[in-house]
């Protein structure tokens with residue numbers, strides 16, 4: 116049953132994705148309100164009413180305060196409320212506690228990249244230049260030297276691109292796969308032993324893909340040339356533009372956008388089936404409607420796992436569709452480079468064209484006015500999306516608000532730009548700017564209340580299905596841990612044992628700890644090391660600048676893998692193979708090889724009588740002629756075949772070919788782009804990189820944690836208690852910033868409002884109950 120078993124485990128290829136929409140029952144909705152007595156209204160109707168009644172872009176301070184109605188929220192005494200109280204602007208002197216901690220952690224100046232150098236030197240038209248060709252040897256980034264001691268091949272040669280046609284995709288050359296393409300060596304456990312009994316029986320002996328045995332390695336030729344060399348747009352002088360030239364540019368932008376929608380671009384991933392959107396909950400849909408249909412400026416927040424990122428992706432998609440004729444109207448940004456890369460946007464600094472943004476507003480305005488592209492962005496933007504706002508500094512928020520009014524010559528909040536902001540202030544805090552000043556939260560910005568019309572709290576936790584666990588995390592989030600929860604967390608110090616080959620991913624606060632842990636585990640594997648080099652390109656020609664931008668990308672410039680390596684998928688492929696899925700490399704094989712098997716699966720099916728040996732012989736015979744076909748499997752390069760364990764315990768195999776990460780400006784200009792296999796090592800991961808991820812198996816040593824929000828971010832990645840090991844749990848390690856507690860305590864949940872109203876004897880609900888404070 117070799118082949119049949121293999122199929123039963125669900126071998127998948129990116130190009131054969133089926134996508135079922137998983138429907139979720141509607142969940143509760145929460146939204147803005149003021150706590151006055153009233154009858155119980157239908158929540159979504161209330162929300163809609165609030166939205167309808169609220170004028171867009173008002174300059175009057177508007178903040179709707181609402182709060183969690185989470186069914187799993189404990190019945191805690193309500194914290195003091197001060198709805199509508201305008202917060203005072205805080206300035207602090209003295210040494211910053213956060214500052215001193217951050218310096219040794221994971222943030223660096225790369226999180227504040229900007230396009231200024233480029234822009235000032237060469238003013239560009241609004242129109243998006245087409246991406247340039249991948250870097251050649253002269254411009255390619257020089258990557259850190261790597262340990263190739265176990266590799267039988269010299270360093271990859273793809274950057275010496277002289278003998279390639281310029282339109283070729285220059286995927287990395289690889290060292291030859293091992294001649295011995297058997298399964299992992301005896302030191303490596305085979306990954307498919309974790310299949311549930313109902314699924315299949317464990318193999319009688321270590322199994323490998325039988326047909327790999329006979330195939331001999333041949334020199335790698337770059338047969339795959341699926342990419343076109345993107346042309347760089349001839350720059351036109353911005354001051355020479357006529358009205359018709361501007362119209363022409365707009366047309367060109369639309370053409371570019373359509374092209375990208377059709378997926379006729381240059382990357383492999385575009386052949387992939389689109390992933391179906393999740394079925395949004397009521398509260399998620401309410402936010403979507405408020406943003407897309409009603410054009411409201413919204414901050415939506417909620418605890419870890421409440422679907423903020425899922426919702427944000429949906430909002431971006433819908434906004435892009437709404438402004439499909441003018442794609443540069445929607446600016447997608449995030450606080451850090453990593454978060455920006457995850458949503459294919461740019462950092463807020465980069466969007467704004469303010470460099471590090473340390474100067475005073477008048478100087479920053481001058482700087483932007485000199486930078487035609489940045490100025491255009493400010494003028495053209497109608498909607499500004501900001502992800503992971505918990506790490507945006509409050510002073511920066513104020514500066515940007517001020518800048519947008521001045522540049523756009525529009526006195527409305529944020530110069531009339533609609534804001535769509537998300538994040539959870541209980542998670543990682545703003546990055547201090549190196550001065551002695553303590554970082555200030557965005558909600559403490561003087562202009563926060565006027566810029567944000569509605570604050571909406573998502574309350575349904577999707578990540579943790581177990582309400583008890585979700586409640587433990589919720590207590591931790593708020594920094595109020597009951598003795599029962601402390602006990603429960605301490606019980607989680609036991610080692611995890613899953614009886615399969617996947618280990619829990621250990622989360623560390625610093626990069627050095629992560630690299631140490633991963634390389635120690637790699638060192639224990641005996642197989643041959645395969646090296647995958649990224650191919651970087653983009654409109655930024657300066658290799659150093661481009662490297663700096665791409666250093667925030669999840670995908671590393673060089674990836675070393677061996678059979679048996681534990682990896683994490685860093686792209687959403689389909690519903691069950693998503694960013695965060697953990698698996699193990701089981702083989703390296705070419706696409707043709709993989710396809711051939713898939714297409715001829717029937718030929719390899721077992722008749723029920725043959726022995727393992729006979730079946731292997733038969734498979735080898737069938738595959739042999741293929742190896743000699745012109746352009747046959749052996750001539751193509753090999754990619755990691757990864758066996759992923761899905762949330763339900765079943766396994767899926769995926770041939771992981773290069774994917775693309777882009778740093779893209781709102782006008783569609785791809786400043787920098789990286790093509791790399793969508794995998795990172797996953798025995799260990801930094802808390803910074805784990806932020807936003809959903810992980811089935813997690814190990815955290817709280818003794819190492821030292822930053823506010825870190826412990827909560829780390830533990831809330833886990834989907835269940837069974838998949839979480841916590842060592843050195845100390846309540847004092849769960850640090851919560853008092854200002855964050857204060858901010859959230861001033862938000863009132865609709866449930867609380869309703870409860871108050873029910874207990875009040877008279878007055879009916881009226882529209883003021885939905886008003887913004």
Ligand SMILES: Nc1ncnc2c1ncn2[C@@H]1O[C@H](COP(=O)(O)OP(=O)(O)OP(=O)(O)O)[C@@H](O)[C@H]1O
Pocket residue numbers: 137139393394395396399417418419420421422423424425426539577578806807808809831
């Ligand atoms: N409407 C939905 N239906 C089903 N699953 C959902 C839905 N929304 C989110 N999820 C799932 O819940 C998990 C958490 O979602 P997501 O990562 O968007 O949460 P988040 O609020 O951004 O969390 P974090 O604050 O940790 O970044 C994911 O596995 C996601 O697929």
Ligand SMILES: [Mg+2]
Pocket residue numbers: 423424425807
């Ligand atoms: Mg998220």
